Amino acid sequence: xxxxxxxxxxxxxxxxxxxxxxxxxxxxxxxxxxxxxxxxxxxxxxxxxxxxxxxxxxxxxxxxxxxxxxxxxxxxxxxxxxxxxxxxxxxxxxxxxxxxxxxxxxxxxxxxxxxxxxxxxxxxxxxxxxxxxxxxxxxxxxxxxxxxxxxxxxxxxxxxxxxxxxxxxxxxxxxxxxxxxxxxxxxxxxxxxxxxxxxxxxxxxxxxxxxxxxxxxxxxxxxxxxxxxxxxxxxxxxxxxxxxxxxxxxxxxxxxxxxxxxxxxxxxxxxxxxxxxxxxxxxxxxxxxxxxxxxxxxxxxxxxxxxxxxxxxxxxxxxxx
Amino acid sequence: xxxxxxxxxxxxxxxxxxxxxxxxxxxxxxxxxxxxxxxxxxxxxxxxxxxxxxxxxxxxxxxxxxxxxxxxxxxxxxxxxxxxxxxxxxxxxxxxxxxxxxxxxxxxxxxxxxxxxxxxxxxxxxxxxxxxxxxxxxxxxxxxxxxxxxxxxxxxxxxxxxxxxxxxxxxxxxxxxxxxxxxxxxxxxxxxxxxxxxxxxxxxxxxxxxxxxxxxxxxxxxxxxxxxxxxxxxxxxxxxxxxxxxxxxx
Numbered sequence: 001x002x003x004x005x006x007x008x009x010x011x012x013x014x015x016x017x018x019x020x021x022x023x024x025x026x027x028x029x030x031x032x033x034x035x036x037x038x039x040x041x042x043x044x045x046x047x048x049x050x051x052x053x054x055x056x057x058x059x060x061x062x063x064x065x066x067x068x069x070x071x072x073x074x075x076x077x078x079x080x081x082x083x084x085x086x087x088x089x090x091x092x093x094x095x096x097x098x099x100x101x102x103x104x105x106x107x108x109x110x111x112x113x114x115x116x117x118x119x120x121x122x123x124x125x126x127x128x129x130x131x132x133x134x135x136x137x138x139x140x141x142x143x144x145x146x147x148x149x150x151x152x153x154x155x156x157x158x159x160x161x162x163x164x165x166x167x168x169x170x171x172x173x174x175x176x177x178x179x180x181x182x183x184x185x186x187x188x189x190x191x192x193x194x195x196x197x198x199x200x201x202x203x204x205x206x207x208x209x210x211x212x213x214x215x216x217x218x219x220x221x222x223x224x225x226x227x228x229x230x231x232x233x234x235x236x237x238x239x240x241x242x243x244x245x246x247x248x249x250x251x252x253x254x255x256x257x258x259x260x261x262x263x264x265x266x267x268x269x270x271x272x273x274x275x276x277x278x279x280x281x282x283x284x285x286x287x288x289x290x291x292x293x294x295x296x297x298x299x300x301x302x303x304x305x306x307x308x309x310x311x312x313x314x315x316x317x318x319x320x321x
Numbered sequence: 322x323x324x325x326x327x328x329x330x331x332x333x334x335x336x337x338x339x340x341x342x343x344x345x346x347x348x349x350x351x352x353x354x355x356x357x358x359x360x361x362x363x364x365x366x367x368x369x370x371x372x373x374x375x376x377x378x379x380x381x382x383x384x385x386x387x388x389x390x391x392x393x394x395x396x397x398x399x400x401x402x403x404x405x406x407x408x409x410x411x412x413x414x415x416x417x418x419x420x421x422x423x424x425x426x427x428x429x430x431x432x433x434x435x436x437x438x439x440x441x442x443x444x445x446x447x448x449x450x451x452x453x454x455x456x457x458x459x460x461x462x463x464x465x466x467x468x469x470x471x472x473x474x475x476x477x478x479x480x481x482x483x484x485x486x487x488x489x490x491x492x493x494x495x496x497x498x499x500x501x502x503x504x505x506x507x508x509x510x511x512x513x514x515x516x517x518x519x520x521x522x523x524x525x526x527x528x529x530x531x532x533x534x535x536x537x538x539x540x541x542x543x544x545x546x547x548x549x550x551x552x553x554x555x556x557x558x559x560x561x562x563x564x565x566x567x568x569x570x571x
Contacts, residue, residue: 085405089409092404093340151409
């Protein structure tokens, strides 16, 4: 195995009862990268993280963190990883300082070193002023920061962040993003799961889209956007009454995707410029004036929808046309 | 390594108690309430006088107090699972047994405090150790050993059951009949025959008898040996079950 890989998972499978949560999932994360695992709720992201962090055994397949086998050498894996789960796993009933001291002692630091490490992290995460306060009085953002700090006590080389910004307000989210970037800049490998495309787009150098326990796409955010193909045409009719008529016009464009309607905004994917011209012509012929007519590149959102669209659902749509 | 980690975990659990005034008041007042209520409400009716009932009931009351006190082990351990903290601990390169062992260690400290409060007030009310210093020390040791054994049982409940409510109910349903259908509060002679049969085999009665022997003077060899058997048995069975269940719980 090339040593540059921080995480390697080879055809991992896991079922709970009859539900196949991971299905032959293969993953390679290079050292020092921020790698995004993107998928809807129930896609298998958390299960994958739990397997890679030794909390759960796979049914089949193998996985290595820095070359250490997560099944055969769990304790050696734990020496090099940090985990921040979906719910802030901090002790509410004691202070932030006591939380970090506790983790420091548990990872094998001597009392003095554990105290020093706690102070260092409290300062780095802007918690020094409230270090002695019981954590249950913290805001959601402060708890998350403490949670992240707790996963860094042992200076992990590989950090797992399972939906780290879920439930955070915008300011706290941006703050956390900056911290994650800072960690990666210092050489920590970060595996991040998220439901938010924007998060994957902004943070991750590479992204894997998973759905129903399978990898459905992998690449840089730009590459994933390219997977959708072509451009996106957006139209707003001048009169609200024309939304139906405009939808019909766009739906009749040969080669374009089915139009999406959100209030008075119509969106349609167009593989080439010819269709854009055709759309303009047909709207004119139908006598529908428009106040907004824009051609743009697809967003990661649209890429995501296109990639994770269920084959069954797509067929049904096709049949009804 | 395991001992250091157990100590750190125990310290954390004790901090919970020390930093929470309500809990601190709770574990101080609860044993006092039990003692005062039983002695002054039932004492006259059962033993003719509160002083003689105090003597009868205190040894068993310590056993009962330990029983109720250890339900906190189940609740605390379960809460750690609910908070997701256990996932953090399990992703650290630490001994897995330290989480449970640390909880049990801290709870022994807590129950020891509850026993001391009860005994101190009882002495103030006129209780005397007729069994001498050796008996008093032995009794205290026995009741703490029972505490350890029950902590393992409670830890098993805490790890096995999903919700905090279920844990609380199960602990209560287990301890309430065991401590009341025993010779802790009244002599078994006044109970119906079938209940007497249960009371005689109920380990809580055995502990109450052993404690009476140690604190008040009297035969101790048989009940203490039986009690020791229960302590070893409970600890081994539930210690093993708890640690293996803890390892497997996802």
